[in-house]
Amino acid sequence: MSTANSLIYPLPCKHDYGIGIVGAGGIVNYAHLPAYRKAGLNIIGICDINENAVRNSAQKWEIPFSTTDYRELLKRNDIQIIDIAIPNEGRVDIVKEAVAAGKHILIQKPFAHQIEQAEEMVRSASEHGVRLAVNQNARFAPFYRKAKEIIDSGILGELYLMTHEMRINQDEALAGTWFAKVPNFLLVDYEIHHLDLMRFWSGSTPERVYTSGTRMPGQHIQSDMTVLTTMEFASGLRASLITVDTLQSNQAFWSFTVEGTKGSLYGRISHDYTVFELDYYTKDNPGQWTRVTPPGRWFVDAFYGSMFELMNAIQENREPSISGRDNLETLRLLHSMIRSTEKKMIVSVE
Incomplete structure (x- = not known):
């Protein structure tokens, strides 16, 4: 029970x-x-x-x-x-x-x-x-979902920039597993969380995208494990993703920012998902940052959320809000990012 x-x-x-x-x-x-x-x-x-x-x-x-x-x-x-x-x-x-x-x-x-x-x-x-x-369980991770609630409340105004950064290291841990042989592993298995979050937070899909990847010399997994992406939305909104999965320090983290015409939202998450900071500032409350600490953790609360x-x-x-039909847009964005890495150019999302 x-x-x-x-x-x-x-x-x-x-x-x-x-x-x-x-x-x-x-x-x-x-x-x-x-x-x-x-x-x-x-x-x-x-x-x-x-x-x-x-x-x-x-x-x-x-x-x-x-x-x-x-x-x-x-x-x-x-x-x-x-x-x-x-x-x-x-x-x-x-x-x-x-x-x-x-x-x-x-x-x-x-x-x-x-x-x-x-x-x-x-x-x-x-x-x-x-x-x-x-x-797409990241949509139900408490810190990401709280960010969505703050965005939807309108207190940040019209969004014009979103960023997400992840720095971890799974290169050695996943070496020898089936993950290591998946083409475009980092994009397909991890970045799909972050690009879907950009759709979730903004309520729209970008029109154009540029993605570039690289390999750390000597890494084990065959695909690029460092990826940079810029997204362009029809509204003028821009989004940036930085994902590093070969981190060589002990300071693993996730962080994100959302900038609007009336305020800012900043979040930071520890490598084990146990510590997170979520702060926002609005023109309606000048001079004061507000910290919110939503209960729960990504693992395991997000999974019963889905x-x-x-x-x-x-x-x-x-x-469902996470329907297969909606996810077709996430997959089109993913494959546009892969096509961008292959062509080494900005591509339309299609």
Whole structure:
């Protein structure tokens, strides 16, 4: 059972949907399952092609049913939501079979490596009348979501500049894993959080983008692990992303800024997500900075936040705010950034 008072997002009116999880890897055990247990959600079954992984996860989290065949989850009438957290390969077939079985879907970012695959999954979910949500969990990280609330309140005025910077080092930790061989790994797996945040905060998608990457000499992962991006929006708004994933000091951090015609918002997050500072200043309150400290952490509160949004969308018969259809815009932006790195030029987002 959940401890409702410890949750930073309210439980959906109906939250006993049966959940079947496809994937028993690190993100499921480190984030999905702790989040769902904290929220008291109804986890019916789990699947992974790795028999040891799925057995160990089922035992650790006391999940009553486990299997190496995802179709066994789809057959169960007590499962209404399929939570997909596996690498890109095989996702389309699972989604198409799941929605044909009447299951709603929450699928880990990145939604798909190819836009055509994402469009196919969106189309299939729509044809079968079920909800498809993409787990862009940064939108539910408490500090990022609080920033969105402050922006939407209007106290900063019209936005004209947003920045986001991340400096960490996963190069050695991920060497030898499947992540190390993913083309454009940093853009596809990490920067997709930050570029989606620019869409989330601004409520729009940029028109043009320029992205440039580089490698630290001697790094292990094959793709560029340092990436710089500039985004141009139709309104005149500009955004900048700086992402370094080969940091050689012990001062890892995330930081962001938002500049508006009436004020500024600055945020900084520690490498382990446990310490964050969120300060804003407005012309309406001159000479005084205001610090806000929203409760909760990215891991694990953001992960039940994504699931709650899907559950609420099902009950309210609406598209989730993190719908697959909305995420097509995030993927178009991502692929435009990749195209920019390849062409070494500014490109239109299309």
